[in-house]
Amino acid sequence: MSAVRTSFRSSPVGRRLDHYLVSEVLPLLVGGLLVVVVLFLLAALVEVLAPILAKGANPLLVAKLMAFKIPDAIGRGLPIALLFAVLLAMSRLSSDSEIKSALAGGVGPVRLMVPVMVLALGVSTVSFLNSELLVPRAESQVLQTQRDILLDNPRVLVEEGTVFKDALGRAIYIDQILPGNELRGVRIIQMGPGQPAREIMTAERGLIEPGSATIVLYEGQRVTYRDAKPVTAASFEEARLPVQDLQASLNGTSDEVQPVNLPLGELRARIAAYRSQSLPVYREETALNRKFAEPLAAVAFGFFGVTLALYTFRTGGGLGLVWVMMLTFVYYATWSVFRIMGEQGALPPVIAAWAPDALYLIAGGVLLLLSTRR
Structure with a gap:
């Protein structure tokens, strides 16, 4: 057999x-x-x-x-x-x-x-x-x-209380978006990981320029901080704020590449870096x-x-x-x-x-x- x-x-x-x-x-x-x-x-x-x-x-x-x-x-x-x-x-x-x-x-x-x-x-x-x-x-x-x-079209992602981040570590809060991409209740906070805010910008009105990564703020205020204490405060009529690598998620999706979708070398390097910290x-x-x-x-x-x-x-x-x-x-x-x-x-x-x-x-x-x- x-x-x-x-x-x-x-x-x-x-x-x-x-x-x-x-x-x-x-x-x-x-x-x-x-x-x-x-x-x-x-x-x-x-x-x-x-x-x-x-x-x-x-x-x-x-x-x-x-x-x-x-x-x-x-x-x-x-x-x-x-x-x-x-x-x-x-x-x-x-x-x-x-x-x-x-x-x-x-x-x-x-x-x-x-x-x-x-x-x-x-x-x-x-x-x-x-x-x-x-x-x-x-x-x-x-x-x-x-x-x-x-x-x-910012309205498709932004809802009341939505938070965006960019590569410079800034958190962008927007209360509301009106037709024409007009923003209401804008707050932009600059901070480092695990650190208090270094700068806060607020504006009653704003605008995201279509096709660009620039937020235009109107009638706002800029306050800088040191050791969580205000240092300077200034008002402005208009300010243009370029943002880098704006991160936004769609209805609960992630705003970063998931670890399993990283190449092996990059994933191993991240694990080693996290372990060292x-x-x-x-x-x-x-x-x-x-x-x-x-x-x-x-x-x-x-x-x-x-x-x-x-x-x-x-x-x-x-x-x-x-x-x-x-x-x-x-x-x-x-x-x-x-x-x-x-x-x-x-x-x-x-x-x-x-x-x-x-x-x-x-x-x-x-x-x-x-x-x-x-």
Whole structure:
């Protein structure tokens, strides 16, 4: 029997089986990826972008923002799409007795996994390269586009009590924005990290010049401080205040690139800098582990999908589309819970990042053991 299986591995029949299995999974992978990416983008459109469109945001800038979110959606969607594809393809092969025919023809369970696992490794590689090369650049463009939306029409982002920041460490408070980009109740505070205010500018009226990063203040006052005590005070009729790298978030989105979307070298450098200052690094260390765990989830999914198909074949059961979808999105739910716990320090970063993968590997191992005993 071992000789038969050895010859089968390199035989034309074995290669045809590999091609056949990949051809079954690959179209479902592409289709599943398209569905997942569209779902992620639709969720962003409904929760974040639709409200700012309703306030008059430039549709072209919003479309540009969505386009720059595609690499991140692909990175998150690739492993999930593979799990969906493997479960659906192997379920069909099991229900049509094609797995039975393969096993009867001398194909062992391990041999059946080989093409799926090779495909899973390919998906993991593509996912990692995407997260390392494309996502950091795209996320930087996302932040720049958010600033462009703000400068094009400030009303879409500003609500009463909204705070903006810029690269010079200034906090900009705006009570209200009226039609024509006119500001009311403007307060600009200059301070350093952990230090009291060094300068405060207030104005009853202001204006953000369209297409520029300049705030024009009218009928205001400027007060400087030293050791939290006022030093000078002066009134002005008009003042122009250029701002640098204005940071603005869209309805709760972040105004900075998330640690997991940074290149590896930059993320490691940030962790080292935070440690040297005795600052917590739960979020960054969780992100560092996620950089590897999330792409490699595809390998765990490939293994789990094949072993589940073998188990259902042995037991005479089957997987419907509803079960396939539930098992696919169980990962997303567990990933969300463990990620939050890791970022908050409730779990070690290694466990928080790798636990979802480990759950599918353990479940696959149990299913393989059970199926070989039947």
